[in-house]
Amino acid sequence: MNNMLELTAISKQYPGGVQAVDQVSLTLKAGELGVLVGPSGCGKTTTLRMIAGLEKPDQGTIRIRGQAVDGQRPQDRDAAMMFQSSALFPWLSVAENLAFGLAKKNLDRRTHRSQIEAIARQLQLEDLLERKARTLSGGQRQRVALGRALLKEAAVLLMDEPLSSLDRQLRLQLQDEILRLCRQRGQTTLLVTHDQSEALNLADRLVVMNQGRIEQNDIPQRIVAQPATLFAAQFIGERPINLWTVRSAAPQSIFQPSQIVWPDGADTVVIGVRPQQLRARRLNSASGSEEAALMGEVVIERFHWTGAQRFGSGRLGGSPVEFSLPEGVNSQIGDRVVLSADASALHFFDPETGRRLSCTAIPVSE
Numbered sequence: 001m002n003n004m005l006e007l008t009a010i011s012k013q014y015p016g017g018v019q020a021v022d023q024v025s026l027t028l029k030a031g032e033l034g035v036l037v038g039p040s041g042c043g044k045t046t047t048l049r050m051i052a053g054l055e056k057p058d059q060g061t062i063r064i065r066g067q068a069v070d071g072q073r074p075q076d077r078d079a080a081m082m083f084q085s086s087a088l089f090p091w092l093s094v095a096e097n098l099a100f101g102l103a104k105k106n107l108d109r110r111t112h113r114s115q116i117e118a119i120a121r122q123l124q125l126e127d128l129l130e131r132k133a134r135t136l137s138g139g140q141r142q143r144v145a146l147g148r149a150l151l152k153e154a155a156v157l158l159m160d161e162p163l164s165s166l167d168r169q170l171r172l173q174l175q176d177e178i179l180r181l182c183r184q185r186g187q188t189t190l191l192v193t194h195d196q197s198e199a200l201n202l203a204d205r206l207v208v209m210n211q212g213r214i215e216q217n218d219i220p221q222r223i224v225a226q227p228a229t230l231f232a233a234q235f236i237g238e239r240p241i242n243l244w245t246v247r248s249a250a251p252q253s254i255f256q257p258s259q260i261v262w263p264d265g266a267d268t269v270v271i272g273v274r275p276q277q278l279r280a281r282r283l284n285s286a287s288g289s290e291e292a293a294l295m296g297e298v299v300i301e302r303f304h305w306t307g308a309q310r311f312g313s314g315r316l317g318g319s320p321v322e323f324s325l326p327e328g329v330n331s332q333i334g335d336r337v338v339l340s341a342d343a344s345a346l347h348f349f350d351p352e353t354g355r356r357l358s359c360t361a362i363p364v365s366e
């Protein structure tokens, strides 16, 4: 048995009729780091609270290490929870706060102390052990909270937006620490965030939620490469995906029908192309795009710079569009460039249901 956490069709409706969680099922194997990601209000925290035993599901089963935990009190569950602003006891020292992670274990004082020191070393808190928690910075506080949760040595570590109160640099640093510690300890972890880049950075398994339901549950690479729904395509991705609503009988002229296999029976589809896969080149440059499935001219209206890559935006085929500017394309606002994308970059979705249409575009070779 190496399923550490198993949720089977759990649902929760709050008084007032809000269906916060709707038939959520997911499994984490031993040592896996799962990330629940989705917009505010989609049910992430409620899911975590049900696992921790702080809310009772209306339906469904939760298993930790294969054991159903329904009816178990939070303190009896083999789960440790770390919150967004983890409440440390401000007037107690770091060491005393960490000790709460160990409280139930009845260890002798020396073992106690050595475990606290070990985790403090791992989290670079050694020099702060005697400091009062109220004198710590936000990043140090979150480290103590993480240490306290890890000291519990629970089968499953639950983390609710553990880094969202920190600035970007600290967040990246602590992301690395969470990854390193979870790996080192083989700690099965379920972390909640609304930040898709944090989710991609951390997750072995990414679970995209929307309105109480799971949109997609997969490895991050596959969610980026093959989003199962329009929502997942829009929510995950460094830059917003470009979308066109297209009638297969009369597609906009930017689509090259000879290069596209239309999904069976679909009259109207939504086609998505990520900006990274929509490349700009100069009007007069040697083409090399004869086999492109999407091609058109655009006037650059704006630039976007992510630090790693430069993007431009304008309008194409009746929709706003963002595209990547390869190095060496030294363009200015108002310049005209040619955009092209291969058939393999096109994602097709049903405009009614938002589901990915099974047919992935494949290049048609003569």
Ligand SMILES: Nc1ncnc2c1ncn2[C@@H]1O[C@H](COP(=O)(O)OP(=O)(O)OP(=O)(O)O)[C@@H](O)[C@H]1O
Binding pocket: 014, 015, 016, 018, 019, 020, 038, 039, 040, 041, 042, 043, 044, 045, 046, 047, 194
């Ligand atoms: N105690 C409660 N009583 C009534 N409704 C609630 C309660 N807690 C949460 N909700 C509602 O349930 C839905 C899901 O909330 P939840 O906190 O699980 O979402 P979330 O994805 O964690 O959001 P956030 O990222 O903003 O924390 C929301 O519509 C919320 O308003």
